[in-house]
Amino acid sequence: MTSLANEYDHFEHLLPPSWKTQVTAWLQEDTPSFDYGGFVVGEAPREAFLLGKGKHAAVLAGAPFFTEVFTQLGCEVQWHLKEGETFEPVKHVATVRGKARHLLLGERVALNMLARCSGIATQSNKYKDLARASGYKGIVAGTRKTTPGFRLVEKYGMLVGGIDPHRHDLSSMIMLKDNHIWSSGSITNAIRQARKVGGFSLLLEVEVGSEAEADEAIDAGADIVMLDNIEGAELAGVARRLKEKWHGKRKFLFESSGNITEANLHERAINDIDILSTSAVHQSVQHIDFSLKIQKPKN
DSSP states (O other): OOOOOTEEEEEEEGGGHHHHHHHHHHHHHOOSSHHHHHHHOOOOOOOEEEOOOOSEEOOOHHHHHEEEEEEEEOOOEEEETTTEEEEEESEEEEEEEEOOOOOHHHHHHHHHHHHHHHHHHHHHHHHHHHHHHHHHOOEEOSSSOOOOOOOOHHHHHHHHHTTBOOSSSSSSEEOHHHHHHHHHHHHHHHHHHHHHHHSSSEEEEEEESSSHHHHHHHHHSEEEEEEEEEHHHHHHHHOOOOHHTTTTTTEEEEEEESHHHHHHTTHHTTOOOOOEEOOOGGGSSOOEEEEEEEEEOOO
């Protein structure tokens, strides 16, 4: 598994000004009223160890969010690993210091976030390594099939894992899928209408299901053509023929998406395909097991 620690030390600088309000909302959701367990433990100063567990090596991702959870609760986090670093379980990842009840107020919120973000980074890194081992030189990407309200963390995890997060929302790129095309009458009509309002600054991608549809999309000026659920020899043939046909006439990228798994990724890793996108790196990903253990005071 590739170590990403040095390359991704400063991904926190990408986060928008509003990101800390999301952390506030997580804490509000988890403790909407009385903190009964916190009443039991009180406010004695304590130290807790964050342990990376599980059965396999994993990539640490989500450190800024974890730290902010405890910062908002008046605690201090000392990291023993860098963001993007690969670790073998069991690993002492960080130490958190603060009042006992504040440590427990942040525990589950911080662990749930870190488990998912690290799981996405780990799986993303694995898919990237598999693609490179197959000789693929293009872009490996996630998708927009993210969890509502948690997209920022999931896209962040993809970046830390070393892949492209794909478009973030409906406003960051124009993507015309089958429903858009059916509703507007044709691929050409859909592209023409989108260009009128999207202007020069937005890329335009069209999802197609056949070589003829791909050819129409290229002719109409699509920047990216997604060959959806086209696989095997058909995928290689369509990409090769259309790149040869339009060479020197149009600039465009091919994206392959749909049903990409660890088992078949090598079959889709064709260098005539510029982008491989899959929701397998984030939608049903295995979370990484972490625990936060408060240490007994030393006498």
